[in-house]
Amino acid sequence: MTDGKGKLSFSELIASLDVRGVTFEEMAKSQAIYVLQNKNYYYKISAFRKNFYKKDGRYFQLDFANLVDLASIDMQIRYFLMEISLDIEHSIKTQLMRLITENEKEDGYTLVQEFSASYPFSYNKFYGQFERSRYQNDMFDKRHAHIPVWTLIELMDFGSLVDFVQFYYQKYDNRRLKKMNNLCISAKYIRNACAHNNVLMINFFGRKNQLKKYPSAAVQDYARSIGVERKFVTSKKVNDLISLFALEKEYASAELLGYRRERGNELLQRCLRYSDRYQENQNLVDLYHIFSALVHYL
Template sequence: MLKDLAIIDYEFRQILLAVTIDIEHFAKIQLLDKLEQRGEDGYSIVSSFLESNDRCNKDGSVSNYVKTEIDRGKSGCYTNDLVARYPSYDYPVWEFMELIPFGTFNQFVQFVAGKYSDKKLRNSFYRLQSVKSLRNACGHNNCILDDMKSGRPSYQVSYDVKNALRAAGFSETTLKTKMSNERLQQISTALYLHHSSASDGVVAAKGDQLRYIVKRMYRNIEYYEKNDVVKSSFSFFKQVIDAWYFNDD
């Protein structure tokens, strides 16, 4: 049983990592669209964000963690030319986003939300923070299915995600139980953002992979006959994926 669950965990982790990368890509596109709609010139918003992260040190010098992160790209073959092109950090937003890690992008989303008092964008920030946690876990090969029991989460799942789960047919009792587990919260949030924001082709492709992992979960389901937590969690994943990644064939 443990060997089977470890294999499922590994394969699910690979798919979810790709899902989180898709989410980052489409979140950047959506933020660029929003900035364009607001009439931003693409340069001043980056300058303001960088300035907001200046910190005065005890010796009087000024440090900036975002600029430090960008400077690390000087040694990377994929980013060195782009970093060198803007020695004064006067990046346009569309190139700035190519240089910052996911976590810093999320902070940028929060900054833009604050500038425009944009409640929807602020809610996006919180959901993206949840996705970031899942991405880090998958990227570091942490087990994600070794604790699926109910608990006491440090935060509540967003209303939009919970409402979408209700629409998928989950009872309030099930939602209360499953959303009390932060791992299931994060996976649900990632799948919600992915199926609602990625392109149709990307959603269809990931849907094929997610339906495969559901079949893999049920290949040896008799192993878990006496493990209600695993069985109910597999059922939860299946219902979510069936609702949000339906097959048109």
């Protein structure tokens, strides 16, 4: 499918790119068709054309091989960010359980009832997932009548976990949760995009992709520490990436940070494999420098 005009064959999809100025010098059309048939699909590849400029209605200095290369880089970055998101989720749960265990005011059960009353949507989502779980049926049979907080935290998804952080922070105003509370919501957007395999490296700097409000003071402070220029921080995705990396830096262990930094540096080198193709593309140059600053911050 393309542009709402009905289904096109693979040859017709390639022809539609050709008409719009995409060249096939680095990768022949026959190879491009093979890619669409066997390695990736049209939307996932063609989406990256949004990073390139048009001249007289046709894309300028854009070869199909560039789209394939960017799709590969984007996939690897999404996997990397998803690993960081899982680090953060584990660290948040660990921090919460330590605070709750050490809190003599909590019995482990009342907190669940209070959360269900304050955040019924998140609690009901958790409960429904718990009830339908393919692998947790024994636990559900044992715990569903009186759910303890450790079961809630173990099984809730990231969105509900963010709500629980906010709930517990509002109740106790614990300073160890302040950064977590300030940054989790923004980090969630990047985490969900990666989990749903959404294209990431597009729509960073356009007017429609700017925050409606200026970034929080916390994000602005982290941006300065990381080395991200102020003009980029109003981008929704840049704002969310800063939040994600700040949480990783704050809560992950030194050993884990070293491992993620090493993997991030490998990705930076991968980004430079065909850097000569993108030297004149300011959007991609800016994206590389932002990602590089984030990795070196870890």
